Amino acid sequence: MTWKKANIIIDGRKMEVPAPDIISASRSTDIPAFYADWFFHRIETGYSVWNNPFNGKKNYISYRNTRFIVFWSKNPKPLLPYLPILKERGIGCYIQFTLNDYEEDGLETGVPSLTERIETFRTLSDILGKEAVIWRFDPLILTDNISVDTLIEKIERVGTEIHNCTEKLVFSFADIDSYRKVKANMTDSGIP
Template identity: 35%
Template sequence: MIINTGMRTDIPAFYTPWFLNRLREGFVLVRNPYRPEQVTRYRLSPDVVDLIGFCTKDPEPLLPHLDALEPYGQYWFVTITPYGRDIEPGVPPVERVLESFRQLSDQVGADRVGWRYDPIFLSDKYTLDFHRRAFAKMAEALAGYTHACVISFIDLYPKVTRNFPEVLPVGREDRLALGQYIIQTARANGMVLRPCGEGSELAPYGADCGGCMTLGILEKALGEGIRAPKQRGARKACSCHITCDIGAYDTCAHLCRYCYANTSREAVLQNRQRHDPRSPLLIGHLQPGDQLRQAHQESWRDRQGRLF
């Protein structure tokens, strides 16, 4: 099976000691975000976990510990965007994340790490020309270190509009203009451009609109075929293979204003005070009345269909 870590928070950036403890102890507990009394126990054994997926804005804290991941397949998304601290107050400087990306790629391989340039939004400061210049500079810095770039345009979820009220949707004309430039620039630097949840409007210009974490992508990272049950994507427009996530909402201290996973800064700070690196739960501990169940897990590797 596949374990995801990055749809609800940024585990490498803020919870590396906890994650390493979970790998050492061989299991993790995850609360249902919509029914918190329901807790699922997942084994973290290579016998049943084929691949661990990461999505982070700062892989640096986990880089010295990549040997702990050797028994597992892995696939990384590293998000690098050009926004300042007015938008991403807790994200490290771009040059530092670019260097961490290159170090990660050197250790795990370019087929196991992808670059996310998202979400894209426009403002008086962050204009089309600004994005063109920023994307071109980053793409050149990452050439040869990844073969994939993922973009998306900002989605105005209720949490986003509450925490970022001045943000506006990106119109179709601007999406096409910027999308075509990004596709061409990515291609020039050896990358396939994959829009995330954007439908197929960029397909005529050379984008791969088939999904950014499909079984084919994960099979290439794993080096083996995967016979996985059908899964539903994270959203209606999502074609990716999304399984369980071991993170928790309202825990990411990057505090990006566009974040869909945080309700508020106060909620994040309160939860981080409850974090115990020794607990099997990311936040807090088991409580009386919690309903604990063991997840059904099995390996999906198709060892006869090994990829070369």
């Protein structure tokens, strides 16, 4: 695939960098939850740079042609004050909102309460439209304490709260053996 290009100035040096129409933000880190301020500062600046974790090489991207952004988040609430900026710039977005019910199981620490996340989901749906907020119950996890029936009850409980706020549910199954860090964290937490 050939990306559109744009010129940016870095340290007085002109560089030609990719300038895509669509940005998939936050696949490797939760930008909305932790870096919304940074991200929107970068949009104002016109470009972002990050180090590739595999080869250490700096990668640049220009926002000159950006018309749409896909955000991925477990807590997109920090995006709320920035949504008008996207609208002003003519940039559309949708949010892949991971909204799980593992609160009592201790599987997702560090996220707001389920009640607060459901309220954020509803607010985003009101602002962006229900077609722009994709519900992700991801991953589906079975443990000694979470049976198939329990998992279905969890999905139904969340779905009952947000069914009028979205048009799509995306889910996946956790293959814990493929993720050594996740497996180690679960083992350390005593969750088989």
